[in-house]
Amino acid sequence: MIDRRRVAELWHRLDVTVRDLPLGVVLIALSLFPGFRGNGTEVGGLATQPLDALGGVALALQCLPLAVRRRWPALCLALVASGFAVDQLGGYHLIAGIALPIALLSAGSYLERYRRVTLLVLTAAYVPLAVGLHRRGPGEPPSEFVSFYLALALAWGGGVWMRSARAAEAERRDRVAADARAAERTRIARELHDVVTHHVTAMVVQAEAARYLTAAPERLDQTLSAVGDTGRRAITDLRHLLDLLNPDHATGRGTEPRTPPVGRLLTLVEQTRRAGQPVEFTEEGTPPTSTGSAELVAYRVVQEALTNALKYDHGSRTSVMVHHREREITVDVGTDGSGSRAASPGGSGRGLTGLRERVDVLGGDFTAERRASGGFVVRARIPVGSLS
Numbered sequence: 001m002i003d004r005r006r007v008a009e010l011w012h013r014l015d016v017t018v019r020d021l022p023l024g025v026v027l028i029a030l031s032l033f034p035g036f037r038g039n040g041t042e043v044g045g046l047a048t049q050p051l052d053a054l055g056g057v058a059l060a061l062q063c064l065p066l067a068v069r070r071r072w073p074a075l076c077l078a079l080v081a082s083g084f085a086v087d088q089l090g091g092y093h094l095i096a097g098i099a100l101p102i103a104l105l106s107a108g109s110y111l112e113r114y115r116r117v118t119l120l121v122l123t124a125a126y127v128p129l130a131v132g133l134h135r136r137g138p139g140e141p142p143s144e145f146v147s148f149y150l151a152l153a154l155a156w157g158g159g160v161w162m163r164s165a166r167a168a169e170a171e172r173r174d175r176v177a178a179d180a181r182a183a184e185r186t187r188i189a190r191e192l193h194d195v196v197t198h199h200v201t202a203m204v205v206q207a208e209a210a211r212y213l214t215a216a217p218e219r220l221d222q223t224l225s226a227v228g229d230t231g232r233r234a235i236t237d238l239r240h241l242l243d244l245l246n247p248d249h250a251t252g253r254g255t256e257p258r259t260p261p262v263g264r265l266l267t268l269v270e271q272t273r274r275a276g277q278p279v280e281f282t283e284e285g286t287p288p289t290s291t292g293s294a295e296l297v298a299y300r301v302v303q304e305a306l307t308n309a310l311k312y313d314h315g316s317r318t319s320v321m322v323h324h325r326e327r328e329i330t331v332d333v334g335t336d337g338s339g340s341r342a343a344s345p346g347g348s349g350r351g352l353t354g355l356r357e358r359v360d361v362l363g364g365d366f367t368a369e370r371r372a373s374g375g376f377v378v379r380a381r382i383p384v385g386s387l388s
Contacts, residue, residue: 016070016071017067017068017071018067020066020067020068020069020070020071021066021067023066023102024063024064024065024066024067024099025063027062027063027066027095027096027098027099028059028060028063028064028096030095030096031059031063031094031095031096032051032059036095037051037094038092038093039093039095040087040092040093040094040095040096040097040098041084041087041088041093041094041097041098041100042088042093043088043130043133043144043145043148044088044130044133044134044136044137044140044144044145045137045138045139045140046088046089046091046093046133046136046137047091048091048092048093049090049091049092051092051094054086054090055087055090055092055094057083057086058083058084058086058087058090058092058094058096059083059087059092059094059096060083061079061080061082061083061086062080062083062084062087062094062096062097062099062100063083063096063099064079065079065080065083065099065103066080066099066102066103069102069103069106069107069110070106070110073103073106073107073109073110073111074107074111074114074118076103076106076107077103077104077106077107077118077122080099080100080102080103081100081103081122081125083096083099084097084099084100085125085129088129088133089129089132089133089136100152100155101151101152101155102155104152104155104156104159105155105156105158105159105162106159107156107159108155108156108157108158108159108160108162108163109159109160109162109163109166110159110163119156123149126149126152130142130145130149133145186357190354190357190358193351193354200234201275201307201310201311203231203234229271229274265281265283265299265302265320265322266281266283268299268302268303268306269281269302269306269320272306272309272310272318275310276314276315277306277309277310277314277315277316277318277339278315278316278317278318279306279309279318279319279320280317280318280319280320281320282319282320282321282322283321283322283323283324284321284322284323284324285323285324285325286324287324287329293358293362294328294329294362294382294383294384295329297355297358297359297362297364297380297382298322298329298331298380298382300355300358301331301333301355301359301366301378301380301382302320302322302331302333304351304352304354304355304378305320305331305333305368305378306318306320306333307351308351308352308376308378309333309335309339312376313335313337313338313339313375313376314339315338315339316335316336316337316338316339316375317335317336317338318333318334318335318336319332319333319334319335320332320333321333325384326384327383327384328364328381328382328383328384329381329382329384330379330380330381330382331378331379331380331382332377332378332379333377333378333379334371334375334376334377334378335375335376335377336371336373336374336375337371337373337374337375337376338374338375352368352378355368355380359380359381359382362382362383363383364380364381364382364383365379365380365381366378366379366380366381367379367380
């Protein structure tokens with residue numbers, strides 16, 4: 001059995017000239033077939049003449065140039081138009097006359113330069129052809145020549161429309177590709193922010209605290225160990241992110257694990273505690289078997305909120321509440337404002353903006369605001385199973 005898809009693939013691999021040549025060959029065959037002789041295009045009413053050497057030239061000029069109708073549309077149109085003129089003035093009336101509107105359609109669609117000049121030259125060349133046919137023929141009314149010219153103009157206009165449609169489609173594809181690249185860059189920047197900012201913030205806070213622990217070697221050793229653990233965790237997360245950017249990742253040929261090494265919420269809370277932030281953690285309910293992207297987004301909300309707690313309210317009492325329901329996950333993270341550098345996260349930073357986008361994509365709600373008593377609170381409601 002013939003594999004049609006394979007045949008089509010092989011056909012499209014051929015040079016465009018080879019693919020366009022069969023059309024001209026078919027028109028030659030039809031023009032030479034006895035039943036079609038003298039039944040082609042007729043303009044001016046000249047009596048049909050038998051095919052001779054000059055008619056053979058007209059046939060070749062009209063059909064063979066169709067092989068280059070897309071590669072060299074202007075040359076194709078010039079040769080086909082010349083052959084058509086010989087065909088009509090000689091009274092052969094070949095089926096090959098169909099090649100003229102085809103050449104006009106191709107020129108309107110594929111001609112890149114001198115389009116208006118080409119159209120003016122063809123119009124100017126049509127006038128003496130029409131006059132010559134009118135004089136040699138039985139005197140057909142001028143309306144016949146005008147009607148035929150309008151038909152040719154329609155063929156040209158069809159090619160122009162095809163060209164415009166092709167350009168619009170190419171522009172749409174470029175726009176879609178540009179939007180996809182921008183979205184991917186935004187996603188990568190968001191992931192880098194989420195992964196790097198939290199770990200680096202914890203390391204900075206721990207390193208600053210270590211400067212004041214020179215008199216307590218045990219606590220200093222614990223703090224430096226925490227800095228090392230945080231750095232190694234950051235490297236692990238970055239390796240996973242780079243794995244996601246690896247083209248082999250989607251096919252499973254990458255060497256890194258495919259499961260995101262984001263860790264559990266409790267691990268994240270413990271890391272924040274080791275950085276000197278007292279965190280009260282409450283997790284209720286059991287996550288469903290399939291949560292789509294909701295669980296990762298919930299993790300990112302807690303991660304960003306704890307990062308802001310370290311940066312803007314370091315040392316304050318911080319509460320983290322995560323509630324797993326059947327159809328949604330709710331997250332509530334807040335500080336009481338008793339720490340140092342207390343300030344509102346403001347909601348205009350890259351991290352919070354990224355979180356809003358993540359939650360909005362899943363159809364949830366996200367707020368980040370300052371408390372009247374000081375500190376801030378971040379709340380998110382994340383529908384489960386919205387995206388996989």
